Amino acid sequence: KATEDSTRALATPVARRLAKDLGIGINKIDGTGPAGRVMKEDIYRFKEELDNASGNSKV
Amino acid sequence: MKNYDIVVLGGGPGGYVAAIKAAQMGAKTALIEKGEIGGVCLNWGCIPTKALLKSAKIYEDMLDSEKFGIEIKDKSMVRINWPKMQERKDKVVKQLTGGVKTLLNRNGVELYQGNGEVVDKNTIKVKGDILKTKNLIIATGASPYIPEVDGLKEAINEGIAITSKEILELKELPKRLIIMGGGVISTEFAILYNALGVEVNIIQRSDRILGNIEKDIRDSMASIMQKKGITIHFNANILSVQRNRMSIESNEKQLILEGDKILISVGNRPNVEGLQNLGLKIDKKGISTNDRMETNIQGVYAIGDVNGKYNLAHVASAEGIAAVENILGKSTSINYNKIPSCIYGFPEVGSAGLTEEEAKEQGHEVIISTFPVAANGKALAEGESEGFIKIVADKKYGEVLGVHILAAHATDMIAEAVTTMELEGTVHELAKAIHPHPTLSEIVMEAAHGAIDKPIHIFKK
Amino acid sequence: MKNYDIVVLGGGPGGYVAAIKAAQMGAKTALIEKGEIGGVCLNWGCIPTKALLKSAKIYEDMLDSEKFGIEIKDKSMVRINWPKMQERKDKVVKQLTGGVKTLLNRNGVELYQGNGEVVDKNTIKVKGDILKTKNLIIATGASPYIPEVDGLKEAINEGIAITSKEILELKELPKRLIIMGGGVISTEFAILYNALGVEVNIIQRSDRILGNIEKDIRDSMASIMQKKGITIHFNANILSVQRNRMSIESNEKQLILEGDKILISVGNRPNVEGLQNLGLKIDKKGISTNDRMETNIQGVYAIGDVNGKYNLAHVASAEGIAAVENILGKSTSINYNKIPSCIYGFPEVGSAGLTEEEAKEQGHEVIISTFPVAANGKALAEGESEGFIKIVADKKYGEVLGVHILAAHATDMIAEAVTTMELEGTVHELAKAIHPHPTLSEIVMEAAHGAIDKPIHIFKK
């Protein structure tokens, strides 16, 4: 019943905008802020891991 | 005949803000005002009452100054100069309304002074002028409701029974004041005149004053007012008014009260006369709108007191901006779950978002956390330690749903709550954010801690 | 010999908060305090100064009461009763320190009153007792720095030159006060004593006072102080002190000043005597720590003034909580980019986050938006319209990096900024959040609008 509510990620405004600009789905990210809030650092970290992973797969 | 993108009818805090915003966004805009620019808020509402309250606060502090180590040999030397107090208030009002006129002018809003008659949704007449417009924003406000009471009309004609407008223009300070109604405006006037040494009686129909306010705050405020010497007659029926005497029945007892003035403050009615042609959906509260300020007629918007949602100036202004943005293609809506409202007095109330009851009604599982002002260092240093904060949060993430503060500077403090809710903030951030010491705002942090683990400065098992 | 999980050395706002938090989280905790519980903050700092400032504010308002329509026939009837003012201040302090003692006790913190001698990082001696502990939190604070000035030592011995501690315990109100230094504490004392009718001279080495504060606010504050009649000697060198006379050279002119008292307020030195055994990394500012409050020695933490990061009580408390949480396995760090700091005076300063310069140094492309208090209705109604707000935001998303406010109630208002930054909020939310009318907090919303589009209540091209 409450699925719609529980999938809505807590995120900061900056994190949301950053995720949108980078084309990253905010729901995919584990937030490190209070109550699991996605912070801008989380987006940067996720992006870095993504870049590293894709870099590796190319080799 | 002149053509406009937007015509705004009524120049209160709803209308004048809408007009400035519209002009700033490049719309050709006209504003029509039949009375004073600034509406109720600037002329007979928010501003003059706060100017007088400041004077009253200083008077109260002076009478109480020994507590703070300042002596006046003879207290009877301290005298209220009522005409001077009024003069200062009037000067503040003039300065602000003058400022608004300048702003309208510099932003290029065309101002029509006169009564606006709505011919149809695209045509408005003001005196000799005919204005054609693509969009109409109705911001005509509301007027005090005058109830049917035996003898009240006569008392009005004699100038004894008055509304909030006339009470701000009294030539003399009354000795005894009877206030009909126990809402926010009644409360502010009661505290104001009580501080100025006036005997105040409040007549309240139900068993509580401040019916819309959070229940613990409402109850505390009532008992603080009673301690100040304000008499509140609960469960009271007004039987009749005979000049300056009022017969009431309160808790099954009959009483006759005497007052030099009787303030009628039992609610508002929307100013909708002359708008019938438009075919608007109107009920007792006002013109129906959605959260984008749209009425049932396309191109017609209604903002502020006339839509009857909230009787608050900042809501009127926010609705004005929203209406303009929606007209000009920038979709905006108002979230009525996050509106702040204040009571100005000694102490003050600042309240935003949902009460415990409202949150539960909306289906939230809630956490409630309170913290007393008396455990705050700054409050003790200031000698103003009445009150408390109550935070209502959703259990799941701790999202803040409502914050209710009773405290000396509550009206300055509630902005933090509003912004937190705008940011979907939780009690975790409120607790983590380092609040400066010593400030009253530390009670927000402490109460937030209380919602998560434990506050530091009070013992909880 | 007794065993503890955590021993806290020093019972100021760093130490006592850490001890309470530790006990709340279930750690066996001891607190050692050689002087008064509450440290500088409660006994000779934050609290007593604010208690006196409140008295001074009331005095100032009384002398100025005509403006508000309240008359006193003969102003000379208004008299400062200095002993009573002190008595009230002392009562406030006692009430708060008493409250803290009760809290320590009820939370189960074991209090040792006496000088703590650190034998090694797990062993502390207090009088006859030996305490064994797994973790040590050092919270010994800082002391006023006494500079080398010809004749100053003699003036100290005569009780003429004093520090912030003694100036709070004067038996008589001085007629003339010389203040060495132009930091926050100097400013607060200058405004306090000026309001009480004392002639105040500030001696400042550089060309500005309040060096760490946002530059526009710093400059405005200086000129407001000068308008109040406080004399500030910039670029001044103190040549010598002869009893209550001071020779200075300021802007190449030599001057001799006379004061009944000379306040030494030129900075602090960390209290690190007796900690040498531990092998701690210590510099002139204090014990080095990271943002988790860890020193270079495992199991030893340093919080508050002794680590020299900020000399602010709320930072000390936040660091205390962080140290405890890190010890007990809940990883926490302090973000020093979001610290608020306040100046209490008439008007006040509330500042949080980065200044324009700091933001640029950190590589941000910034938006700056300001809004004057004089364009705010509540400020005019209160008759306190000095000041402005300055918001520093990052250009890309509008993230709020810093908020700096000069205004009558700035210290109550800055919490909103702190919480916004904790939530990585932007100027968009600050603008969108409906701030209540009429409040000073509307200037936050207006300035935020100015960062995005345009504020309503001031005209900008």
Ligand SMILES: Cc1cc2nc3c(=O)[nH]c(=O)nc-3n(C[C@H](O)[C@H](O)[C@H](O)COP(=O)(O)OP(=O)(O)OC[C@H]3O[C@@H](n4cnc5c(N)ncnc54)[C@H](O)[C@@H]3O)c2cc1C
């Ligand atoms: C004593 C008192 C204290 C208050 N204190 C506060 C407070 O502290 N905070 C707060 O938020 N709210 C306060 N309020 C409420 C606040 O004043 C109103 O919510 C606010 O004024 C509503 O704004 P508005 O623009 O909708 O209407 P109004 O302010 O009522 O303005 C409507 C304007 O429209 C004009 N008008 C109407 N019809 C026409 C027409 N046909 N042609 C031309 N002009 C027309 C009127 O002359 C009027 O100027 C207070 C009210 C009172 C009475």
Ligand SMILES: Cc1cc2nc3c(=O)[nH]c(=O)nc-3n(C[C@H](O)[C@H](O)[C@H](O)COP(=O)(O)OP(=O)(O)OC[C@H]3O[C@@H](n4cnc5c(N)ncnc54)[C@H](O)[C@@H]3O)c2cc1C
């Ligand atoms: C006049 C003035 C006004 C101020 N106003 C403000 C303000 O408004 N806001 C603000 O944030 N800050 C203010 N401050 C600064 C604030 O007081 C300090 O930042 C704060 O007190 C630091 O807390 P602390 O716990 O680190 O140290 P302290 O408060 O200095 O406490 C240290 C304690 O450790 C004890 N101690 C030291 N060594 C030992 C030992 N070996 N054994 C046992 N006990 C020991 C001392 O006796 C002392 O009680 C003000 C300071 C002054 C002087």
